[in-house]
Amino acid sequence: MQDIANTQAVIKTSLSGYELINTPMLNKGMAFTAHERDMFRLHGLLPPHVGTIDEQADRRLKILRAFSTDFERYAFLRDLQDTNETLFYHVLVHHLEELLPLVYTPTVGEGCQHFSEIWRKPRGLFLSYPNKQRIREILADPRFDRVRVIVVSDGERILGLGDQGAGGMGIPIGKLSLYTGCAGIHPELTLPILLDVGTNNRERLTNPLYIGWRHERIVGTEYDEFVEEFVSAVIERWPDVLLQWEDFAGSNASRLLQKYRGRLCTFNDDIQGTAAIAAGTLLAAINVTGIPLQEQRIAVLGAGSAGCGISSLLLRAMVDAGMSEEQASQAFFLVDRNGLLVEGMEGITSAQAPFVQSRDAIKGWDDDASSHIGLLEVMRHAKPTVLIGVSGQAGAFSEDVVRTMAQHVERPVIFPLSNPTSRSEATPQQLIEWTEGRALVGTGSPFAPVPWQGRSVHIDQTNNSYVFPGVGLGVLAVGAKRVTDTMFMAAAKAVAAMSPTVKDKTASLLPPVDQLREVSVAVAKAVAMQAQVDGVAGACDEAEVDRRIEAFVWEPKYLPYALAG
Numbered sequence: 012m013q014d015i016a017n018t019q020a021v022i023k024t025s026l027s028g029y030e031l032i033n034t035p036m037l038n039k040g041m042a043f044t045a046h047e048r049d050m051f052r053l054h055g056l057l058p059p060h061v062g063t064i065d066e067q068a069d070r071r072l073k074i075l076r077a078f079s080t081d082f083e084r085y086a087f088l089r090d091l092q093d094t095n096e097t098l099f100y101h102v103l104v105h106h107l108e109e110l111l112p113l114v115y116t117p118t119v120g121e122g123c124q125h126f127s128e129i130w131r132k133p134r135g136l137f138l139s140y141p142n143k144q145r146i147r148e149i150l151a152d153p154r155f156d157r158v159r160v161i162v163v164s165d166g167e168r169i170l171g172l173g174d175q176g177a178g179g180m181g182i183p184i185g186k187l188s189l190y191t192g193c194a195g196i197h198p199e200l201t202l203p204i205l206l207d208v209g210t211n212n213r214e215r216l217t218n219p220l221y222i223g224w225r226h227e228r229i230v231g232t233e234y235d236e237f238v239e240e241f242v243s244a245v246i247e248r249w250p251d252v253l254l255q256w257e258d259f260a261g262s263n264a265s266r267l268l269q270k271y272r273g274r275l276c277t278f279n280d281d282i283q284g285t286a287a288i289a290a291g292t293l294l295a296a297i298n299v300t301g302i303p304l305q306e307q308r309i310a311v312l313g314a315g316s317a318g319c320g321i322s323s324l325l326l327r328a329m330v331d332a333g334m335s336e337e338q339a340s341q342a343f344f345l346v347d348r349n350g351l352l353v354e355g356m357e358g359i360t361s362a363q364a365p366f367v368q369s370r371d372a373i374k375g376w377d378d379d380a381s382s383h384i385g386l387l388e389v390m391r392h393a394k395p396t397v398l399i400g401v402s403g404q405a406g407a408f409s410e411d412v413v414r415t416m417a418q419h420v421e422r423p424v425i426f427p428l429s430n431p432t433s434r435s436e437a438t439p440q441q442l443i444e445w446t447e448g449r450a451l452v453g454t455g456s457p458f459a460p461v462p463w464q465g466r467s468v469h470i471d472q473t474n475n476s477y478v479f480p481g482v483g484l485g486v487l488a489v490g491a492k493r494v495t496d497t498m499f500m501a502a503a504k505a506v507a508a509m510s511p512t513v514k515d516k517t518a519s520l521l522p523p524v525d526q527l528r529e530v531s532v533a534v535a536k537a538v539a540m541q542a543q544v545d546g547v548a549g550a551c552d553e554a555e556v557d558r559r560i561e562a563f564v565w566e567p568k569y570l571p572y573a574l575a576g
């Protein structure tokens with residue numbers, strides 16, 4: 012077990028001079044002590060002042076706050092990460108609420124769209140199609156010996172912003188920043204990877220600054236063989252690694268998960284992580300509405316990775332609560348581009364199949380029998396208690412839809428989860444207004460509190476960031492061999508158990524973002540315990556799980572240095 016984080020008291024290094032300063036994980040900038048400056052030949056390379064990490068943090072925050080756009084702040088923070096990683100995480104951890112929207116959603120979306128323009132230093136690995144034969148050689152670099160977690164994307168469905176090609180690298184970098192920032196996993200254990208199989212984004216392909224492989228996307232067998240080469244090289248290099256799939260488009264997401272989840276320790280965050288936070292937030296909302304899970308009717312706009320992932324975890328929870336599978340599946344109304352999923356419809360995927368409504372159940376719903384059943388008809392006839400948006404379509408929760416829903420339920424639970432902010436199915440302000448303040452709202456991207464009748468309504472950020480860092484920490488702590496769906500159920504319950512609504516029905520649904528460190532530890536513990544129940548990790552009692560988790564959590568602070576060897 013690799014508990015490198017807190018057990019280390021001194022860092023030994025053979026680097027010195029510029030090499031030391033130019034190594035982001037070792038650089039301390041002006042905080043190198045006088046003794047370290049002697050030992051590592053740093054005099055003259057640094058100004059004479061010897062500073063502290065707090066002083067450095069203040070200096071960076073002052074500049075950060077002076078920028079006029081969040082995109083500039085994103086670029087500035089990325090540069091800090093690639094210059095002095097300890098300082099980057101120190102600032103992030105101590106200002107999580109302010110900085111999370113800058114290093115992660117929503118600003119990371121712009122970061123991906125403009126990744127080529129702000130390209131400076133390499134981070135992680137770009138595995139491009141023309142380098143297919145070199146993947147093993149690239150992974151072999153000894154600097155990656157300690158890697159334990161990989162986040163990989165092929166950049167095809169970046170948030171709700173579509174194909175960003177190699178610019179999609181912003182997402183694995185951002186996700187792994189949260190593994191460290193929220194779950195304390197040491198940066199050296201993490202590796203962001205972008206599979207560059209081309210892009211169909213014209214703007215990127217024709218941009219002279221584009222950093223990726225200038226080629227349309229590889230598809231079909233060639234794509235599958237490339238991914239196979241990648242995964243088998245990963246298994247060979249790091250047999251126990253945790254591999255997180257992120258922002259893969261359409262059918263690739265679930266197909267690759269099914270193909271590989273039995274071969275290594277792996278999960279898809281958009282399917283499974285999202286399911287856990289949506290379920291966790293709904294369980295918290297039940298504390299407020301009092302409507303048990305068995306009586307919920309759930310409408311989902313967007314029956315893709317997230318929509319099907321959320322539905323299948325909720326279905327599982329309903330079955331656990333005593334419903335039959337058939338009964339539970341009829342509580343779901345999944346609406347995609349062509350309307351409500353109904354039996355006999357063309358192109359139903361295997362992930363969607365459990366949720367198609369029978370023809371009988373929807374008899375008389377559409378005025379015109381030939382047309383598809385839209386979200387409004389679903390609101391009118393199914394009278395859902397919950398409305399979830401994972402369609403990437405801004406404004407798709409229209410006033411009509413929301414007002415109709417609110418006619419039938421006292422406290423409508425409405426989660427427009429699409430990211431970034433510009434893709435949200437509705438703004439919280441609209442939802443609060445259209446429901447006269449009755450809606451319980453959770454959004455994928457962060458939104459400011461909404462003023463309503465003299466009070467301020469806090470808006471919860473229902474984002475998988477509450478889940479995946481803790482899943483990673485739990486998996487690493489007990490050395491889980493596989494990631495099961497019940498581990499995500501345990502994560503959902505752990506989040507719900509931390510909901511302020513447990514004590515106060517008028518409180519927000521989720522703990523605030525600045526408590527993500529505590530949330531991640533709680534999720535990690537639940538996941539680590541469930542991994543044992545599921546037989547994918549060796550036995551280890553609760554106290555030992557706590558000890559291992561604690562040992563893994565790295566605090567971003569400078570340690571004294573000594574010469575190696």
Ligand SMILES: NC(=O)c1ccc[n+]([C@@H]2O[C@H](COP(=O)([O-])OP(=O)(O)OC[C@H]3O[C@@H](n4cnc5c(N)ncnc54)[C@H](O)[C@@H]3O)[C@@H](O)[C@H]2O)c1
Pocket residue numbers: 168169170171172260261264280281282285288312313314315316317318346347348349400401402403404407428429430431434454455456473474475476
């Ligand atoms: N809050 C979170 O934690 C979280 C997590 C995952 C995904 N998301 C967001 O959810 C969105 C979808 O992600 P995904 O991975 O499921 O993508 P996806 O491409 O797998 O699924 C999107 C689905 O929406 C459907 N769709 C498109 N236009 C539609 C319309 N007008 N009406 C109904 N359906 C429509 C598509 O056909 C597709 O099936 C993205 O915007 C993403 O940012 C949020």
Ligand SMILES: O=C(O)C[C@H](O)C(=O)O
Pocket residue numbers: 116169170171258280281429430455474475476
């Ligand atoms: O990245 C996020 O903010 C959440 C989610 O994984 C998404 O794809 O939108």
Ligand SMILES: [Mn+2]
Pocket residue numbers: 170257258280281
């Ligand atoms: Mn994602």
